[in-house]
Every structure is written in structure tokens, then in C-alpha cells.
Amino acid sequence: xxxxxxxxxxxxxxxxxxxxxxxxxxxxxxxxxxxxxxxxxxxxxxxxxxxxxxxxxxxxxxxxxxxxxxxxxxxxxxxxxxxxxxxxxxxxxxxxxxxxxxxxxxxxxxxxxxxxxxxxxxxxxxxxxxxxxxxxxxxxxxxxxxxxxxxxxxxxxxxxxxxxxxxxxxxxxxxxxxxxxxxxxxxxxxxxxxxxxxxxxxxxxxxxxxxxxxxxxxxxxxxxxxxxxxxxxxxxxxxxxxxxxxxxxxxxxxxxxxxxxxx
Numbered sequence: 001x002x003x004x005x006x007x008x009x010x011x012x013x014x015x016x017x018x019x020x021x022x023x024x025x026x027x028x029x030x031x032x033x034x035x036x037x038x039x040x041x042x043x044x045x046x047x048x049x050x051x052x053x054x055x056x057x058x059x060x061x062x063x064x065x066x067x068x069x070x071x072x073x074x075x076x077x078x079x080x081x082x083x084x085x086x087x088x089x090x091x092x093x094x095x096x097x098x099x100x101x102x103x104x105x106x107x108x109x110x111x112x113x114x115x116x117x118x119x120x121x122x123x124x125x126x127x128x129x130x131x132x133x134x135x136x137x138x139x140x141x142x143x144x145x146x147x148x149x150x151x152x153x154x155x156x157x158x159x160x161x162x163x164x165x166x167x168x169x170x171x172x173x174x175x176x177x178x179x180x181x182x183x184x185x186x187x188x189x190x191x192x193x194x195x196x197x198x199x200x201x202x203x204x205x206x207x208x209x210x211x212x213x214x215x216x217x218x219x220x221x222x223x224x225x226x227x228x229x230x231x232x233x234x235x236x237x238x239x240x241x242x243x244x245x246x247x248x249x250x251x252x253x254x255x256x257x258x259x260x261x262x263x
Contacts, residue, residue: 004261005148007032007043008228010235011254014209015246017052025050026207026254027064027139029072035080043146044075045256047159049207051138051178054120063100063137063180070099075145085145089154089190097183100137104180108132137180141190142170142205144258151197153205154190156182160206160214163195167214203258209251213241224259 009030017024029046046068050060074095078088108114114128123131140157153161157176161168170191182188202224206214213219219241227233234257242249 005032005043006228006259006261007045007257008231008234008259009045009254009256010238011252012235012238012242012249014249014251014253015242016250017252020055022052022055023059023061024252025052025058025061025064025139026209026252027061027068028254028256029068030256031072033076040147042076042079043148043258044072044143045203045205045258046071046141046143047205047207047254047256048142049140049157049159049176049209049252049254051134051176053134053138054123057116057120057131057135059136060138064139066103066137067096067100067139067141067179071096071141071143075143079145085147085150085152086192086194088145088152089192092154093156093179093189096141096179100133100180101183103137104129104133107136133180138178139180140176140207141179142207144203144205144256146197146200146258149197150194151200151203152192152194153203154192156188156190158208160204160208160210162202162204162206162214162220164199164201164203167220169208169211169214171208171211197260200258201260204255206255207252209249209253210255212248212250213245213253223255223257228257228259 009028013024027048034041048064048068050064142155142159144153158170158172
């Protein structure tokens with residue numbers, strides 16, 4: 001029996017962020033690519049939540065957007081190199097932290113003086129590089145990779161993972177393990193789970209802005225189904241839900257879904 005996979009993504013600016021004038025600091029990638037010589041297609045989903053930190057200075061949507069894009073690039077390269085899907089997160093984590101370290105050195109090297117015009121409390125002694133790391137590059141990363149046979153899900157920091165009807169909320173008490181903070185820390189890496197993709201009917205990865213909604217089975221069910229033949233249906237769903245219950249979407253909300261339909 002042939003498989004048909006539907007990959008979708010959506011994001012919605014949180015109501016509290018809109019009220020306070022913050023940017024949407026989430027980012028996402030939802031991509032598929034094929035390797036014709038192997039006769040194989042691969043599906044990749046990534047979501048990232050940039051740290052709000054001190055909202056007067058925070059621009060961590062930069063880190064979230066760059067991290068998801070770079071991670072997708074490295075995943076594609078690692079797949080093409082022949083590494084097994086289950087081993088990709090082990091290589092991806094240090095690749096991402098090295099990328100962030102290199103970016104810090106290029107954009108804000110340690111010898112450059114870059115001070116806050118009005119230093120927030122506790123930051124008056126920060127170097128320019130520390131400021132750049134905390135205000136531009138602090139972001140979580142949750143993702144999945146599948147070739148239609150195996151599914152690998154990985155995470156660093158908080159977020160939400162839905163597999164079939166099982167919801168896992170990763171809550172780190174508003175102190176997520178950002179990749180930018182764990183550079184050169186030998187004890188850090190992605191939390192990883194693998195399973196046979198045949199066991200999976202539906203999958204979603206989300207930023208934690210949706211934790212007020214994932215307990216509603218009707219909302220979860222509405223993220224999937226035939227209406228999502230329209231590539232924008234998931235975005236329309238977040239828009240409608242926001243208009244009806246903005247209080248449940250106070251933080252930025254981002255989701256990537258993958259649904260399997262047997263034909």
C-alpha cells in the first residue's frame with residue numbers, strides 16, 4: 001500500500017507579544033527532498049522559539065530563523081552523506097553550536113565594545129559578544145526527520161511533540177536549554193526518540209505557545225484531515241483560533257505537522 005504524506009507549517013504572532021510590541025520570535029522549516037539514486041524521499045520539520053529575554057533589546061527571532069535554516073541544510077547534507085537517520089541528531093547538535101559560535105565571532109568578536117545605551121539590571125558588565133549571544137541567538141530547536149520508514153524526533157529546549165494521540169510538553173520552567181548557551185558543553189545534546197514510521201498516523205511539533213490548546217482534542221484533530229489539502233489551511237486554523245480565543249495564544253504559536261494517509 002502506497003503512502004501519501006502531507007507536510008504543513010503555520011505560525012501566529014502571540015496576543016501578548018502584539019500588545020507589548022514584540023516581534024514574532026518563532027521560526028519554522030517544513031521541507032521535503034529526494035535522492036533519486038536511492039529512490040528515497042525525506043521529510044523534515046523544524047520549529048524554534050527565540051527567547052524574549054529583555055523585550056527592550058531582544059531580537060532572538062534572528063537566531064530562531066537562522067537556526068532552523070542552518071539545521072535543515074545540515075540535515076540534508078548528513079542524509080546525502082549516508083549517515084543513518086538515528087545518528088543525525090548526534091552530529092547536528094555540535095554542528096549547530098559551532099555555527100552559532102562562528103556567527104558570534106564574525107558579527108560581534110570579543111574585542112568589539114558594544115554596550116547597552118541604558119544597561120538592563122545585571123547586564124552592565126556584559127561584553128558585546130555576550131549581549132549578541134543572549135539578544136540575537138538564544139533559541140530552542142525541535143525537529144523531526146523521516147524517510148517514510150523510520151522517524152527521528154529531537155529537541156533542545158522547551159516545546160511540544162504530538163505523535164498520534166500522545167502529547168509531550170517539554171517544560172523547562174522558562175529556562176530552556178538554548179543551543180547558544182551550551183556551546184562547548186560536553187554534557188549537552190538533543191533529546192532524541194526514534195520509532196518505526198509505520199506506527200505513526202499523525203505528527204506535530206510545536207513551540208510552547210500552543211500548550212494552552214493541545215489539551216483540546218477538537219483543536220488537535222482540526223490540525224489534520226482532508227481540509228489540509230489546501231497548503232494554507234493550517235495557517236487559517238491558527239488565524240481563526242486566535243480570533244476566537246486570543247487569551248490561549250498569548251505567546252507566539254508555531255507548528256509543523258506531518259500526516260500519513262494510506263492509499
